[in-house]
Amino acid sequence: MQSIKVYHAPSGQGPNPWKVVIVLEELGLPWEIVWIPYGEIKSEPYTSLNPNGRLPAMVDPNKNVTLWETGAIINYLVATYDKDLQLTYGDDRFEEKWLLQSWLMFQMSGQGPMFGQKIWFTHIHVEQNLQTAIDRYGNESKRIMGVVEGTLRKQRQKLGLAADDPVWLVGDKCTYADLAFVPWNTLLGSMFPDGSLDLAKEFPEYYRWHLNMTGRPGTKKVLEYREECIRSMSDTGAQVVSRQKDARQLPKYEKSVGVDNA
Ligand SMILES: N[C@@H](CCC(=O)N[C@@H](CS)C(=O)NCC(=O)O)C(=O)O
Structure with a gap:
């Protein structure tokens, strides 16, 4: 089976794509993240994958399916691949x-x-x-x-x-x-x-x-990987706020994972 592609922007702080990655990992499916800077998500070619110009988009090369909106993507993954009802009910x-x-x-x-x-x-x-x-x-x-x-x-x-x-x-x-x-x-x-x-x-x-x-284990692995991405990649989030006149600065998520800092 080929990896299912999930589009996300460096450094991975945005929460929504990780919802999909968690489900993929929990179902034991192969996945990869395609990194695309925030500055490129509002125009083609990305908007052909997600007309809303937001992240994620998902491309499943095994079934030739491209989807956007995490709720729809999760529904697709569960309906298509969770035959053993690991994360759902029959x-x-x-x-x-x-x-x-x-x-x-x-x-x-x-x-x-x-x-x-x-x-x-x-x-x-x-x-x-x-x-x-x-x-x-x-x-x-x-x-x-x-x-x-x-x-x-x-x-x-x-x-x-x-x-x-x-x-x-x-x-x-x-x-x-x-x-x-x-x-x-x-x-x-x-x-x-x-x-x-x-x-x-x-x-x-x-x-x-x-x-x-x-x-x-699956969710932990994804969250640890996310932390690693945030630590190691240059963030492109400034590109989101720079085009929005009502924005001032980027949030500072010193600790981005875990609720014990709540
Ligand atoms: N309802 C959408 C929300 C997507 C969304 O807001 N994604 C954020 C990243 S977590 C985004 O693309 N932000 C960049 C922007 O708004 O330009 C979904 O669940 O897929």
Whole structure:
């Protein structure tokens, strides 16, 4: 099988492409990252791969399929390659199979955009300390984390799990829906630099859920590789902010992986 290509920009700080890489690695599929500077993603030839001019795009040479939007890519990978139901449920668990879609959509429409805007107004927006916007997206991010927290708590009760047993969003195993949250979670420390989030205290289930995912060999390997990329590559992120008049500077993610710095 040929490697599935995932497009990302140096130095790999952007969280979205890693969602796809985590799923690929967890499914044991061969993958490679195609590095493309941020300055080249808004024009051809990249926009033929992703008309939205954002990262990632995925090219699967085995099936001649090119896709964009991480939710769609994850759905494709699971439907095409997860025949053993490693990260999903089959028709024998019909409702759970579809409930995974609710969580994936929630990650795409909730966690990604709200966490992203919180980072924007905290670190990048030209007008510094725009407190109403910082608060709005901070509160929304926490509300979203509260939805996950409440669900994990209910799942623990429903399944009669002990306090230190791992618990997942749907059913009794870690799925693609859980893993889709990992890369944005790793930015939590940078999102609340003023210390206004104590993850372990405010969202204890969420905290342990994230640690259980980042402790999985496949996910751990990808996050370590990501750290290595961030350390070793020159960042092209300035190209994103330089074309946006409402941007001031790049965020400084001193620690880009892990939630223990939250
Ligand atoms: N909803 C999209 C989000 C993609 C996205 O925003 N990607 C970021 C990198 S993590 C990006 O391309 N940023 C550069 C830009 O906005 O120009 C997905 O999930 O694929």
